[in-house]
Amino acid sequence: MEYRSKERDIVVQFEGVGFSYGPIPVLENVHFHIHRGEFIALVGPNGAGKSTILKLLLGLEVPVRGRIEVLGKTPKEARERIGYIPQHADHDPSFPITVREVVRMGRLKGLKRWSPEDEAAVNQALAQVEVKDLAYRPFQALSGGQRRRVLVARALAAEPEILVMDEPTTNMDAESEARLFKTLGELKGSTTILIVTHDTEFVSALTDRVLCVGKRSKDGRAHALVQHRTVRVPEASSELYGGQVAKVLHEETLPDDSCCIEQGRKG
Amino acid sequence: MRDFFLALGNPSLPFLRNALYAGILSSILFGVVGAVVTVKRIAGLAGSISHAVLGGIGLALFLSVHNIVPGIQPLTGALVFAVVSALIIGFVSLKAQQRVDTAINAIWAIGMSLGVLFLAKTPGYTDLMSYLFGNILFISTENLILLSVLDALILILAYRFYPQLEASAFDEEFAKVRGVPTEGLFLAILILTAVAVVLLQTFVGLVMVIAMLTLPAGTASYLARNLASLMVWGVVFSLCFSVGGLALSWSYDLPTGAVVVVLAGAVYVGAAAIKLGMKHVA
Numbered sequence: 001m002e003y004r005s006k007e008r009d010i011v012v013q014f015e016g017v018g019f020s021y022g023p024i025p026v027l028e029n030v031h032f033h034i035h036r037g038e039f040i041a042l043v044g045p046n047g048a049g050k051s052t053i054l055k056l057l058l059g060l061e062v063p064v065r066g067r068i069e070v071l072g073k074t075p076k077e078a079r080e081r082i083g084y085i086p087q088h089a090d091h092d093p094s095f096p097i098t099v100r101e102v103v104r105m106g107r108l109k110g111l112k113r114w115s116p117e118d119e120a121a122v123n124q125a126l127a128q129v130e131v132k133d134l135a136y137r138p139f140q141a142l143s144g145g146q147r148r149r150v151l152v153a154r155a156l157a158a159e160p161e162i163l164v165m166d167e168p169t170t171n172m173d174a175e176s177e178a179r180l181f182k183t184l185g186e187l188k189g190s191t192t193i194l195i196v197t198h199d200t201e202f203v204s205a206l207t208d209r210v211l212c213v214g215k216r217s218k219d220g221r222a223h224a225l226v227q228h229r230t231v232r233v234p235e236a237s238s239e240l241y242g243g244q245v246a247k248v249l250h251e252e253t254l255p256d257d258s259c260c261i262e263q264g265r266k267g
Numbered sequence: 268m269r270d271f272f273l274a275l276g277n278p279s280l281p282f283l284r285n286a287l288y289a290g291i292l293s294s295i296l297f298g299v300v301g302a303v304v305t306v307k308r309i310a311g312l313a314g315s316i317s318h319a320v321l322g323g324i325g326l327a328l329f330l331s332v333h334n335i336v337p338g339i340q341p342l343t344g345a346l347v348f349a350v351v352s353a354l355i356i357g358f359v360s361l362k363a364q365q366r367v368d369t370a371i372n373a374i375w376a377i378g379m380s381l382g383v384l385f386l387a388k389t390p391g392y393t394d395l396m397s398y399l400f401g402n403i404l405f406i407s408t409e410n411l412i413l414l415s416v417l418d419a420l421i422l423i424l425a426y427r428f429y430p431q432l433e434a435s436a437f438d439e440e441f442a443k444v445r446g447v448p449t450e451g452l453f454l455a456i457l458i459l460t461a462v463a464v465v466l467l468q469t470f471v472g473l474v475m476v477i478a479m480l481t482l483p484a485g486t487a488s489y490l491a492r493n494l495a496s497l498m499v500w501g502v503v504f505s506l507c508f509s510v511g512g513l514a515l516s517w518s519y520d521l522p523t524g525a526v527v528v529v530l531a532g533a534v535y536v537g538a539a540a541i542k543l544g545m546k547h548v549a
Contacts, residue, residue, distance in 0.1 A: 058444050059444075060440065060443060060444070079444050079446070080444075080445065080446050082444070084441065084444050086438070086440060086441060091437060091438060092306070092308070092437070094488060095306060095436070095437055096306075096488060096491040096492055096493050096494060096496065096497050097433070097437060097492075097493050097494070098492060098493060101433065101493055102437070104430075105430075105433070105434045105437070105438070105441065105442070105445070106445075108430055108431070108434055108442065108445035108446070108447060109445065109446055110445075110446035110447065110448075111428065111431060111447070111448070112430075113427070113429075113430060114430060138492060154441075158445075
């Protein structure tokens with residue numbers, strides 16, 4: 001595990017967060033925090049509440065209990081500094097829009113119009129994700145993998161401090177997946193990355209910590225969250241995550257503040 | 268067709284020139300609003316509102332004829348009903364997504380039925396045909412000014428809020444994350460669409476409004492690369508259909524609204540067939 005300085009601040013903090021969809025409890029007593037520059041995998045089976053955690057983080061949903069702080073603010077206030085890649089890329093197949101216009105959406109800020117700086121940021125994001133050659137193609141004419149990379153570019157166009165990805169490799173071919181993780185590798189350290197995946201066994205080797213949502217609460221309905229350690233799997237053993245794979249050790253549950261204990265030991 | 272263009276220059280036929288101007292001015296609304304209605308997939312909402320306004324028209328005529336509110340114009344009643352219907356449908360869509368269909372159809376049916384009830388108790392007013400098909404040949408200069416004002420307003424708003432409009436139609440959740448007030452924008456779109464529908468409907472009738480909000484944008488979608496070009500092509504097709512329909516109806520002595528709708532429908536079906544054929548060949 002890499003060295004963490006004591007100064008590295010906390011950018012995401014969940015404290016005792018509970019959430020229900022109407023009468024249906026989804027999350028209970030969720031505690032975790034993320035330091036600036038960390039690469040975090042949020043894993044868990046389908047329906048465990050991973051996407052709900054992201055929606056809470058983005059202020060799209062409000063917790064019924066507990067407190068969430070993002071970049072020292074409420075999620076709603078902070079969300080313009082978050083790059084978000086949603087899970088469902090099921091956009092209207094007849095919507096007329098080019099790749100460049102999709103990426104430019106990442107530069108939106110409330111009711112403002114575009115500026116020349118926005119165009120420069122769009123160019124940079126297109127280059128970062130290696131989709132510059134697709135810039136003027138219709139978005140709907142792309143393959144599933146290309147579309148998801150364009151959505152990554154859209155999130156990066158915001159020059160975000162935190163990048164949040166919900167199952168980014170869904171419907172992605174191996175080449176697109178390798179390219180995505182190459183880009184993420186380049187961002188690691190400078191951007192805080194939270195990646196959600198339903199693959200509970202393996203995560204990208206870029207991962208610093210694994211947050212696992214799925215442990216049932218006492219009444220067996222809502223889900224809580226625990227932390228696990230990972231071990232690196234030899235390279236080229238898999239096409240997953242561009243061949244850079246780590247195995248999640250579910251049998252080892254780490255304390256909530258394990259990252260800070262680690263920091264204290266080394267720093 | 269030649270007689271139409273000769274008649275346009277005839278000083279004793281000013282109503283024909285007004286009809287042409289109305290065709291041109293309403294094409295801007297049909298193109299721009301139609302593009303938004305198409306990408307936001309709210310044609311059903313526009314259809315519901317345009318039917319519900321019959322309630323407002325009936326109420327205004329009832330109040331006026333019975334001297335309860337003397338002189339109230341049918342347009343005023345229609346506008347009030349349209350905005351109220353838009354707000355009800357809008358709030359139901361935002362707050363209880365599974366019930367949208369019920370709300371849309373309820374507003375549609377209740378509005379129309381109220382209109383029929385009020386008209387039944389309003390002596391001397393039974394002309395439902397003008398509500399359905401309008402009569403573009405009766406357009407006054409005041410109507411043209413009103414249309415121009417609405418054109419200017421819609422163009423300014425579409426330009427100013429284009430990024431927000433595009434993002435919320437393409438990916439509403441993402442637009443929200445980027446700080447776009449998507450719910451307010453949705454309600455604003457519904458209200459403006461309702462107002463546009465009412466004004467256009469008064470001039471060209473209900474059937475033509477529904478057809479022209481969907482068919483030009485539908486035909487344009489075969490050519491458009493983005494929302495802006497969908498709007499521009501929508502205006503171009505609306506212009507062709509309105510002016511072409513007016514000329515044909517004049518030349519062959521046919522009802523204008525119906526000719527415009529049939530022309531727009533024929534081109535749309537033709538374009539769809541060509542697209543399908545091209546796909547098949549490829």
